[in-house]
Amino acid sequence: MLSSFQDILSRSSIFRDRNVLSLHYIPSTLPHREKEINNIMSAISPALKGEKPRSIFIYGKTGTGKTSSVKYVMERFEEMKSERARMCYVNCRMYNTRYRVFHKLMKDSIPEYAKTGYGLSFFYEKLIDLLDSGGTNLIIVLDEVDMVKDLDDLIYTLTRANDDLKKGGSSIIGISNRLSFKDNLDPRSKSTLYETEMVFPPYTSNQLKSILDQRVKLGFSEAAVDESAINLAAAIAAQDNGDARYALKLILRAGEIVDEEGAGVVSEKHVNAARRSVDEDVSIEAISTLPQHQQIVLYSIATLSMDGGRYSKLTGNTDNYLLSGEVYENYLKNARNLRKEPRSSRWYREYLNELEMLGLINTVESGKGMRGHTRLIKIAYSPTKVRSIIERIMLE
Numbered sequence: 001m002l003s004s005f006q007d008i009l010s011r012s013s014i015f016r017d018r019n020v021l022s023l024h025y026i027p028s029t030l031p032h033r034e035k036e037i038n039n040i041m042s043a044i045s046p047a048l049k050g051e052k053p054r055s056i057f058i059y060g061k062t063g064t065g066k067t068s069s070v071k072y073v074m075e076r077f078e079e080m081k082s083e084r085a086r087m088c089y090v091n092c093r094m095y096n097t098r099y100r101v102f103h104k105l106m107k108d109s110i111p112e113y114a115k116t117g118y119g120l121s122f123f124y125e126k127l128i129d130l131l132d133s134g135g136t137n138l139i140i141v142l143d144e145v146d147m148v149k150d151l152d153d154l155i156y157t158l159t160r161a162n163d164d165l166k167k168g169g170s171s172i173i174g175i176s177n178r179l180s181f182k183d184n185l186d187p188r189s190k191s192t193l194y195e196t197e198m199v200f201p202p203y204t205s206n207q208l209k210s211i212l213d214q215r216v217k218l219g220f221s222e223a224a225v226d227e228s229a230i231n232l233a234a235a236i237a238a239q240d241n242g243d244a245r246y247a248l249k250l251i252l253r254a255g256e257i258v259d260e261e262g263a264g265v266v267s268e269k270h271v272n273a274a275r276r277s278v279d280e281d282v283s284i285e286a287i288s289t290l291p292q293h294q295q296i297v298l299y300s301i302a303t304l305s306m307d308g309g310r311y312s313k314l315t316g317n318t319d320n321y322l323l324s325g326e327v328y329e330n331y332l333k334n335a336r337n338l339r340k341e342p343r344s345s346r347w348y349r350e351y352l353n354e355l356e357m358l359g360l361i362n363t364v365e366s367g368k369g370m371r372g373h374t375r376l377i378k379i380a381y382s383p384t385k386v387r388s389i390i391e392r393i394m395l396e
Contacts, residue, residue: 011259012262013221013259014220014221014224014225014255014258014259014264014265014266015219015220015221015255015259016218016219016220016221017218017219018219018252018255019219020215020218020219021215021219021248021251021252021255022248023245023248023249026068026071026072026075027214027215027218029214030065030068030069030072031207031210031211031214032065032203032207032210032211033065033068033069033200036065036069036198036200037069037072037073039198040056040058040069040070040073040173040198041073041076043056043196044056044073044077044087044139044171044173046137047082047084047085047137047139047171048077048080048082048084048085049084050084050085050135050137051137052137052162052168052169052170052171053137053139053171054171054195054196055171055172055173055174055192055193055194055195055196056171056172056173056174056195056196056197056198057145057174057176057182057193057194057196057197057198058070058173058174058175058176058198058199058200059176059177059178059179059197059198059199059200060177060199060200060201060202061177061200061202061241061242061243061357062177062241062243062245063203063237063241063242063243063244063245063246063247064177064200064201064202064203064242064243064244065200065203065244066175066177066200067143067175069200070089070141070143070173070175071089074087074089074141077139083134083136084134084135084136084137085136085137085138085139086109086136086137086138086139087138087139087140087141088104088105088108088109088138088139088140088141089141089143090104090105090140090141090142090143091143091144092142092143092144092145092146092147092148093143093144093147093289096147096148096149097148097149097150097154098120098148098150098153098154098157099120099123101140101142101148101154102120102123102124102127102157103123105123105127105138105140106123106126106127109127109130109138110126110127110130113126120157124157124161127161128161128164128165131161131165131167131168131169131170132165132166132167132168134167134168135167135168136168137168137169137170137171138168138169138170138171139170139171139172139173140158140170140171140172140173141173141175142172142173142174142175143175144175144176144177145174145175145176145181145193146176146178146181146291147291151185151189152185152186152189155172155185155188155189155192155193156186156188156189158170158172158192159188159192172192172193174193178291178354182194201242202238202241202242202243203237203238203242203243203244204238204242205234205235205237205238206234207242208233208234208237208238208242208244208247209230209231209234211244211247211248212230212233212234212247212248212251213230215248215251216230216251219252219255220255220266223265224255224258224264224265224266225251225254225255225265225266226265226266226267226268228267228268229251229254229266229267229268229270229271230251232268232271232272233247233250233251233254233271233274234247236250236271236275237250240359241357246278246282249274249278249281249282250271250274250275250278251266251271251274252274253274253277253278254266254270254271254273254274255270256274257270257273257274257277258270283360283381283385283386283389284389286358286359286360287360287386287389287390287393288389288393290355290358292340293335293340293343293347293351294351294354294355295390295393295394296331296334296335296338296340297327297331297348297351297352297355298355298360298361298379298386298390299334299386299387299390299391300327300330300331300333300334301322301327301330301361301377301379301383301386302379302383302384302386302387302390303330303334303383303387304322304326304327304330305320305322305378305379305383306383306384306387308320309321309322309323309326310322310323310326311323311326311376320378320379321364321376321377321378322376322377322378323374323375323376323377324352324363324374324375324376324377325374327377328345328348331348338394352375352377359380360379360380360381360386361377361378361379361380362377362378362380363375363376363377363378364376364378
């Protein structure tokens with residue numbers, strides 16, 4: 001029988017407030033990131049005295065609290081109600097060019113001028129006028145900074161602003177989970193962005209458990225989650241690069257499964273069921289957030305895996321491993337078909353390292369049956385599914 005919204009809303013639920021389990025929720029305290037938060041606050045505090053703070057680059061793997069810590073600092077910063085300093089948050093996945101970043105700055109700072117149709121120079125001049133007139137220091141948070149296509153140009157323009165200002169200034173907080181992206185930066189951009197560098201380490205299993213304890217207490221009804229379920233979710237996420245986002249997704253999905261079943265209490269079996277569901281969602285998210293050339297490399301691995309590579313034919317091995325060289329050849333072909341300039345073999349090797357770090361591929365060194373040594377590559381998910389995901393992304 002078809003349910004109504006009233007029927008659905010009247011059902012009992014083990015959730016007290018599922019919003020606190022959201023990846024976007026910023027709690028009143030961030031366990032195990034006190035040191036990092038203090039370092040960020042110390043670095044930008046000169047802005048509150050009318051002095052230009054240093055730019056910061058924050059690096060850490062996915063789910064290590066980078067964005068949450070910076071947003072927590074922004075909330076404390078705004079509580080100071082300073083007329084001499086302001087912060088602006090930019091999600092570079094959405095605002096991924098210099099023009100779009102400046103458009104976001106205008107929307108946040110001078111919304112009456114934030115109309116498409118105005119040129120970059122117009123936005124720049126208005127921003128300079130705003131900062132100069134108030135002697136304001138603007139701290140620009142560039143989250144997923146590596147997604148900006150013309151990052152060198154953006155950093156140059158923001159740096160130039162400090163030369164054009166008589167009073168006030170601009171500083172950058174860059175956030176990324178890819179340390180290697182800086183190798184592509186112009187040396188001047190690198191020196192600007194890396195005035196202060198901070199690394200967020202992965203959470204340990206015990207740290208993840210205390211994070212989950214905090215959220216479960218706020219988000220679930222009392223005694224709705226077994227302690228063993230929390231321990232299991234923390235242990236699984238600790239093995240997955242200490243990813244707090246993953247831990248929260250597990251416990252949230254486990255709770256949803258319990259509500260669907262009417263079981264009443266989250267147990268280990270619900271966490272295991274949640275893991276299967278979340279892993280599928282995570283693989284899609286991981287692929288969709290890859291830089292384009294890494295997507296092309298992964299696409300090349302997926303299509304070769306479907307057809308069968310030379311290694312299997314040479315050795316009779318049925319493990320579906322691919323030779324690194326044939327994958328690179330396929331990457332070159334696919335990049336050119338997409339009218340993208342292929343990257344060098346050195347960058348290709350770096351892309352393989354990052355794909356392996358994300359758990360999208362596995363690599364081993366070749367053994368007997370091959371002349372010399374070569375890297376063997378195997379896709380970690382269904383090649384058909386991976387190909388489908390990437391083709392859908394490329395068509396967007």
